[in-house]
Amino acid sequence: MSDSRRRLRRPSHRPSDRVSRTAAAAGAAVGGSLAVPVDADHLPRATRRDVVRERYFKFSLIACVAVSLIVLAILLIDIVRQGAGALSMDFLNNFPSAFPERAGVQSAVMGTLWLMAICAFFVVPTGVAAAIYLEEYADRKRWFNRAIEVNVQNLAAVPSIVYGILGLAFLVRGPFGFGRSVLAGGLTLGLLVLPVVVIASREALRAVPSSIREGAMALGATKWQAIWHQVLPSAIPGISTGAILALSRAIGETAPLIMVGAATYVAFNPDGLNSAFTALPLQIYSWLSSPQEEFKLLAAGAIIVLMAMLLAINSIAIVIRNRYERKW
Amino acid sequence: MAWKVKEEPAPGGAAPDVTPQGEHAPTGAQNIFELQAVSVRYSGNLAVKEVGFGVPTNRITALIGASGCGKSTLLRCLNRMNDLIPGARVEGTITYKGQDLYSPRVDPVQVRKRIGMVFQKPNPFPKSIFDNVAFGPRVLGMKEDINLLVENALRRASLWDEVKDRLKDSALGMSGGQQQRLCIARAIATEPDVILMDEPCSALDPISTARIEDLMNELKDRYTIVIVTHNMQQAARVSDKTAYFSVEVGDNDRRYGRLIEYDDTERIFTNPSDQRTEDYVTGKVG
Numbered sequence: 255m256s257d258s259r260r261r262l263r264r265p266s267h268r269p270s271d272r273v274s275r276t277a278a279a280a281g282a283a284v285g286g287s288l289a290v291p292v293d294a295d296h297l298p299r300a301t302r303r304d305v306v307r308e309r310y311f312k313f314s315l316i317a318c319v320a321v322s323l324i325v326l327a328i329l330l331i332d333i334v335r336q337g338a339g340a341l342s343m344d345f346l347n348n349f350p351s352a353f354p355e356r357a358g359v360q361s362a363v364m365g366t367l368w369l370m371a372i373c374a375f376f377v378v379p380t381g382v383a384a385a386i387y388l389e390e391y392a393d394r395k396r397w398f399n400r401a402i403e404v405n406v407q408n409l410a411a412v413p414s415i416v417y418g419i420l421g422l423a424f425l426v427r428g429p430f431g432f433g434r435s436v437l438a439g440g441l442t443l444g445l446l447v448l449p450v451v452v453i454a455s456r457e458a459l460r461a462v463p464s465s466i467r468e469g470a471m472a473l474g475a476t477k478w479q480a481i482w483h484q485v486l487p488s489a490i491p492g493i494s495t496g497a498i499l500a501l502s503r504a505i506g507e508t509a510p511l512i513m514v515g516a517a518t519y520v521a522f523n524p525d526g527l528n529s530a531f532t533a534l535p536l537q538i539y540s541w542l543s544s545p546q547e548e549f550k551l552l553a554a555g556a557i558i559v560l561m562a563m564l565l566a567i568n569s570i571a572i573v574i575r576n577r578y579e580r581k582w
Numbered sequence: 583m584a585w586k587v588k589e590e591p592a593p594g595g596a597a598p599d600v601t602p603q604g605e606h607a608p609t610g611a612q613n614i615f616e617l618q619a620v621s622v623r624y625s626g627n628l629a630v631k632e633v634g635f636g637v638p639t640n641r642i643t644a645l646i647g648a649s650g651c652g653k654s655t656l657l658r659c660l661n662r663m664n665d666l667i668p669g670a671r672v673e674g675t676i677t678y679k680g681q682d683l684y685s686p687r688v689d690p691v692q693v694r695k696r697i698g699m700v701f702q703k704p705n706p707f708p709k710s711i712f713d714n715v716a717f718g719p720r721v722l723g724m725k726e727d728i729n730l731l732v733e734n735a736l737r738r739a740s741l742w743d744e745v746k747d748r749l750k751d752s753a754l755g756m757s758g759g760q761q762q763r764l765c766i767a768r769a770i771a772t773e774p775d776v777i778l779m780d781e782p783c784s785a786l787d788p789i790s791t792a793r794i795e796d797l798m799n800e801l802k803d804r805y806t807i808v809i810v811t812h813n814m815q816q817a818a819r820v821s822d823k824t825a826y827f828s829v830e831v832g833d834n835d836r837r838y839g840r841l842i843e844y845d846d847t848e849r850i851f852t853n854p855s856d857q858r859t860e861d862y863v864t865g866k867v868g
């Protein structure tokens with residue numbers, strides 16, 4: 255009677271129950287004899303299923319990595335095979351030309367460098383300042399701060415052509431009227447990557463532990479002093495990595511530059527903010543759309559140049575990150 | 583001399599008379615802080631209720647009590663660090679050298695210049711050892727030679743000999759005990775009047791702890807120290823005054839901290855006047 259009631263309360267199909275019972279049984283079987291290691295299941299081994307699952311998971315991760323590496327490798331090899339022949343000092347030094355053997359990318363490279371510089375000058379201070387406001391000062395209970403936050407996320411996903419239209423309407427024409435200049439182009443690219451910089455900088459600021467802020471303020475620093483002298487320097491690796499990756503996205507953009515009216519045939523380097531300009535992606539685009547086969551090879555050569563620039567920029571990001579890497 | 587907080591708070595939240603009138607530390611020292619009916623709320627939830635006592639100048643005052651009784655909260659009231667927590671509200675009055683610490687005319691930044699703080703977890707800035715100590719004097723615009731200031735602070739924190747050859751190295755490469763002494767050096771570099779320490783030794787081994795306790799004893803004649811500790815022996819060893827807090831359970835199971843007893847440390851540990859204090863310091867509870 256009492257036994258059945260106990261069974262009712264503790265149904266024996268509960269696995270934990272079963273384990274403890276077999277363990278008890280094993281103990282009983284050993285009886286009084288001493289310290290013989292018993293293969294009891296109170297320390298169960300990893301089940302076959304767990305092991306298989308673990309292996310399967312690891313394998314699929316490696317497979318994913320392999321897929322992206324292989325695609326990248328094929329792309330690179332193909333481009334290099336086609337374009338290597340076009341590469342030469344002349345190719346780098348010449349300006350575009352109607353004759354493929356005399357055409358080069360100097361104005362495009364210089365245009366891209368100008369765009370990057372203008373873009374960086376605009377986007378880094380603006381983006382970091384916005385991130386500092388959102389991360390350190392904004393009261394999240396206020397609706398407009400929340401609205402800004404959500405919209406920064408959304409802006410990062412807006413297609414680049416839309417930024418091109420914005421640049422055309424506001425920077426090239428409209429209130430600013432910069433014309434079809436390298437300034438308008440650089441600022442358009444800046445607007446395009448601003449959300450990315452804001453988001454990356456916010457993340458970098460958020461990663462700085464609040465004990466740093468408290469430590470600084472407990473010494474009598476003002477909030478701004480704490481941010482400027484302690485929080486911001488600690489966030490530099492993250493911010494610069496984010497900013498540089500944003501820049502490398504910017505220099506690969508074509509659509510917004512077409513929109514703001516960058517020329518494709520520019521036989522001179524930009525000589526000022528108001529100068530007309532071209533850029534590498536545009537040059538590539540224009541060569542690719544040419545019917546002559548020789549120009550297509552030049553395009554492949556220009557792609558190699560562009561990728562070399564991207565690689566250089568990204569390695570700067572890596573160097574900065576390693577240099578300033580911090581453990582808390 | 584000993585006095586107890588009244589059990590029943592006055593209805594309607596009126597401040598009960600918990601401050602001993604005209605009473606001071608037995609040594610005749612002045613009180614640098616006077617707390618009267620101090621309550622702290624986080625987003626409306628009471629964390630500390632109607633605490634009142636006085637902190638004597640150039641003495642070490644220990645705050646002890648079970649976890650969650652509001653020791654850190656109260657400590658952070660003393661240099662207005664709670665201002666940094668959204669939703670934290672402080673009621674009652676806290677005076678510092680006779681001046682209302684929470685008067686609207688008081689700038690919390692000025693308060694923190696005079697009342698330094700050392701945190702439970704060492705929190706050196708990710709910079710060089712030198713820069714860690716120099717940061718305070720620099721932001722305060724102290725005019726003295728910065729090298730001298732840093733050296734003095736490190737000497738007083740008995741860290742100088744260990745680090746004098748590697749002042750330019752990252753502070754993050756130091757041991758936990760060294761980091762904590764660096765934080766103390768950083769706090770004393772700005773020449774504050776008071777140093778608040780929130781469980782400064784909880785992450786340290788007994789030897790580092792002993793060094794910091796020695797340090798506190800040396801610092802005592804220049805600074806007022808308020809220390810939160812879970813270590814009864816530490817409170818008994820280093821402090822002159824001890825305040826014991828306990829957690830009370832109010833309506834709807836809300837928990838808040840109250841001051842149970844405040845007295846000379848010797849008295850608290852040998853002959854407390856409240857049974858709860860005795861149970862706590864002898865390890866019967868908590």
Ligand SMILES: Nc1ncnc2c1ncn2[C@@H]1O[C@H](COP(=O)(O)OP(=O)(O)OP(=O)(O)O)[C@@H](O)[C@H]1O
Nearest residue numbers: 624629647648649650651652653654655656667837
């Ligand atoms: N930032 C905060 N926001 C909301 N509530 C808080 C905050 N800090 C502390 N509290 C609450 O205030 C009460 C007292 O906390 P406090 O940290 O002061 O306790 P303590 O005595 O220092 O405990 P411990 O010994 O564990 O450090 C706790 O109930 C805690 O939940």
Ligand SMILES: [Mg+2]
Nearest residue numbers: 653654655780
């Ligand atoms: Mg605490």
